[in-house]
Amino acid sequence: MLIKSLVAVFLAAILTENYVLCKFLGICPFLGVSKKLNTAVGMSVAVTFVMVLATAVTFPIYTYLLLPNGLDYLQTIIFILIIAGLVQLVETVLKKYIPSLYKSLGVYLPLITTNCCILGVTMLVLQKVTTTTAYTYTYGHALINALGAGIGFLVAMVMFAGVRGKMENCDIPKSLQGLPITLVAASLVSLSFLGFAGFVDKLIPLG
Amino acid sequence: MAEKSLFREFTKGIVKENPVLCLVLGTCPTLAVTTSASNAIGMGIAATAVLVCSNAVISLLRKVIPDKVRIPAYITIIAGFVTIVQMLVKAFSPAINDSLGIYLPLIVVNCIILGRAEMYASKNPVLPSILDGLGMGVGFTAALLLMGMIREFLGSGSLFGVQIMPIQILIFILPPGGFFVFGMLIALANKLNTKAGKTPVNKPCAGCPMKDKCSQTECEGTKTALSDNADDNGKEAAVC
Numbered sequence: 001m002l003i004k005s006l007v008a009v010f011l012a013a014i015l016t017e018n019y020v021l022c023k024f025l026g027i028c029p030f031l032g033v034s035k036k037l038n039t040a041v042g043m044s045v046a047v048t049f050v051m052v053l054a055t056a057v058t059f060p061i062y063t064y065l066l067l068p069n070g071l072d073y074l075q076t077i078i079f080i081l082i083i084a085g086l087v088q089l090v091e092t093v094l095k096k097y098i099p100s101l102y103k104s105l106g107v108y109l110p111l112i113t114t115n116c117c118i119l120g121v122t123m124l125v126l127q128k129v130t131t132t133t134a135y136t137y138t139y140g141h142a143l144i145n146a147l148g149a150g151i152g153f154l155v156a157m158v159m160f161a162g163v164r165g166k167m168e169n170c171d172i173p174k175s176l177q178g179l180p181i182t183l184v185a186a187s188l189v190s191l192s193f194l195g196f197a198g199f200v201d202k203l204i205p206l207g
Numbered sequence: 208m209a210e211k212s213l214f215r216e217f218t219k220g221i222v223k224e225n226p227v228l229c230l231v232l233g234t235c236p237t238l239a240v241t242t243s244a245s246n247a248i249g250m251g252i253a254a255t256a257v258l259v260c261s262n263a264v265i266s267l268l269r270k271v272i273p274d275k276v277r278i279p280a281y282i283t284i285i286a287g288f289v290t291i292v293q294m295l296v297k298a299f300s301p302a303i304n305d306s307l308g309i310y311l312p313l314i315v316v317n318c319i320i321l322g323r324a325e326m327y328a329s330k331n332p333v334l335p336s337i338l339d340g341l342g343m344g345v346g347f348t349a350a351l352l353l354m355g356m357i358r359e360f361l362g363s364g365s366l367f368g369v370q371i372m373p374i375q376i377l378i379f380i381l382p383p384g385g386f387f388v389f390g391m392l393i394a395l396a397n398k399l400n401t402k403a404g405k406t407p408v409n410k411p412c413a414g415c416p417m418k419d420k421c422s423q424t425e426c427e428g429t430k431t432a433l434s435d436n437a438d439d440n441g442k443e444a445a446v447c
Contacts, residue, residue: 022382024239028318031234073294076312077286084279114282116235116316123309175398176390179231183390191383 001206005135006144008204013148016200019117020156021190026117030157031182033108035164040157046108048150050090051121054083055146058122059139063129079122084113121149134206160189216335220342226319227350228396233319237351238385240310244367247355248348249303253292253311255344258320260288262328262340269329281324282315289315319347350392357388 019025026047033043058079066072091109094102112118125142163185172181226232233254240250264284265272272280293311297304304311314320323343328336359365362380364372378384 024235024382024385025313027234027238073290076290076293076315077283080282080286080315081279084282113278114316114318114321116313119316120309120313123312127309175394175401178397180390180394180397183386183393187383187386187390190386191378194381194383 004204008200009141010144010148012200013145014152015196018152018193019149020153021193025120026115034157034160037161040161043108044154044157046105047153050112051118051150052146054118054122055142058082059142062126083118087113121146213338217338217342220346225346226343232322233317236310241351241355241358242380243359244355246306247351251348251351254314256292257288257314258344259337259340261285262336265324265328266333266336285320286315
């Protein structure tokens with residue numbers, strides 16, 4: 001049951017509730033950094049890394065510190081400060097100890113603090129603790145959910161980078177050039193993800 | 208003269224520098240909450256309140272906050288106001304709180320607010336900053352309302368919950384419809400801008416407050432070339 005629910009959470013985070021294409025979190029990097037495949041992958045890996053790390057820290061802080069003391073209204077402030085601090089810490093540690101990794105991921109890190117998908121994921125996993133009824137939503141589920149959200153971001157970015165590559169040589173009407181046609185392309189990519197609706201529930205029936 | 212320029216601070220955000228349609232900031236809430244006109248107004252008012260208050264406080268503290276820690280300081284101030292707005296909405300309008308859901312606390316990371324703090328409030332006195340915030344907020348609300356009305360009308364055949372059309376094109380209130388309507392609105396804004404003889408600003412990163420920091424990631428708005436550009440081109444060719 002535990003393994004089954006973990007797999008269900010992981011797949012759902014990638015396919016049925018894709019954070020970029022279905023929940024509109026992290027649209028700025030999705031539109032801004034998806035022009036080239038390698039930058040798209042770099043950004044997604046950095047986002048996934050910070051997402052899992054942020055969830056690993058904020059989940060226990062909320063459940064064991066804020067909630068029992070009736071401080072849950074401080075969630076927004078505390079979470080954004082934790083994320084900002086964490087990003088800074090990761091940047092410093094990477095710079096000092098793993099310079100090669102810093103070289104490839106470091107440039108994306110300052111951007112991530114104000115990326116709404118990180119804050120969104122840390123808050124959404126906490127909402128799921130109370131709204132999931134089929135099984136108990138644990139710390140492990142939250143981490144897997146964050147990892148799935150990151151992978152979902154990667155999938156969306158890579159797919160979209162491919163679509164944009166194809167668009168490069170197309171004859172596009174003048175007022176649609178640039179951002180408008182990018183958004184229309186995003187609409188079609190998002191449409192394809194609608195096809196996954198109900199997919200995970202059918203594949204892995206729970207409760 | 209002074210009054211006239213103050214008035215201009217207010218009006219520039221509504222049409223000329225509309226944060227959504229011209230500067231392309233705050234795309235996440237624009238796409239996410241515009242499934243109905245009333246949601247759009249709720250989000251617009253909440254964001255405007257935060258924008259005005261944070262602009263006022265940041266402008267007051269602009270000489271106190273050290274330059275190095277200014278972004279964390281701004282984020283903390285903004286988060287404080289977002290929490291206040293969140294509590295007020297929860298207390299007085301629980302229905303809006305439910306329909307905005309996670310996007311209400313996410314006003315913290317809305318780049319319009321951080322963008323105005325960084326580009327305007329940190330350099331200008333209090334009164335113009337408040338007016339700038341108010342103008343930008345009204346512009347944001349107007350753009351959200353326009354998009355919310357289009358999507359609600361086409362997607363559920365109603366306006367502000369009143370049924371008008373018997374046909375419903377469901378796709379418009381689903382995520383793909385959001386991207387599509389937003390793309391079409393920006394195309395329209397571009398066309399109007401070109402007609403008026405202005406160059407359209409339609410690069411997703413041009414108005415972003417973090418664009419200096421991410422110049423190395425080759426956001427489209429910034430023209431800095433990467434040193435390993437040749438390598439990049441090679442990979443891009445492989446993609447195509």
